[in-house]
Amino acid sequence: MIEATSCGGVVIFRGKILLLYKNYKNKYEGWVLPKGTVEDGEEYKETAIREVREEAGTNASIIKYIGKSQYSFSTPHNTVLKDVHWYLMMSDSYYSKPQREEYFMDSGYYKFHEAYHLLKFANEKQILEQAYNEYIDLKKSNLWGSKKYF
Numbered sequence: 001m002i003e004a005t006s007c008g009g010v011v012i013f014r015g016k017i018l019l020l021y022k023n024y025k026n027k028y029e030g031w032v033l034p035k036g037t038v039e040d041g042e043e044y045k046e047t048a049i050r051e052v053r054e055e056a057g058t059n060a061s062i063i064k065y066i067g068k069s070q071y072s073f074s075t076p077h078n079t080v081l082k083d084v085h086w087y088l089m090m091s092d093s094y095y096s097k098p099q100r101e102e103y104f105m106d107s108g109y110y111k112f113h114e115a116y117h118l119l120k121f122a123n124e125k126q127i128l129e130q131a132y133n134e135y136i137d138l139k140k141s142n143l144w145g146s147k148k149y150f
Helices: 044-056 112-118 122-140
Strands: 002-013 016-024 028-032 035-037 060-074 079-091 104-110
Touching: 002 044, 002 060, 002 122, 016 044, 016 112, 035 044, 044 060, 044 079, 044 104, 060 122, 079 122, 104 112, 112 122
Parallel strands: 002 079
Antiparallel strands: 002 016, 002 035, 016 028, 016 104, 060 079
16 A cells, blocks of 8 residues: 645635546546645645646635545555645635646636535545635634735
8 A cells, every 4th residue: 555645725716616627538537626746845735835826727825724634546556545635725816727737627716515516526525615614714703815814
């Protein structure tokens, strides 16, 4: 078994959530949150910011650590156990441009209930729910969009 670590973000702008649509040879197909593998010498926060920029072309700031999800998948030679560390992030606009080299065919910002139903994986739905609840709490406290919690 191989263990690997990724980081990703639940990116919000004006109450809407950024999703990416991946289609790899029609085998891997569906809407996902931006995430990717931690590179050598990289902090988790740096990975999350870089992956959002690379996969979605979006500049986003980290607001808060949300938590960790785990999943595994098989390769021809091994099983990979993946830990994903998730952050609540704030984008500076609705702009996004899917990274074609990684087989992202579409991207966009969606209302919570739309994003929840579009997401392919249950563990990402769970992270979305946690992140969105944090976002609502910050909005209620007038902290979302201020620099108080950076």
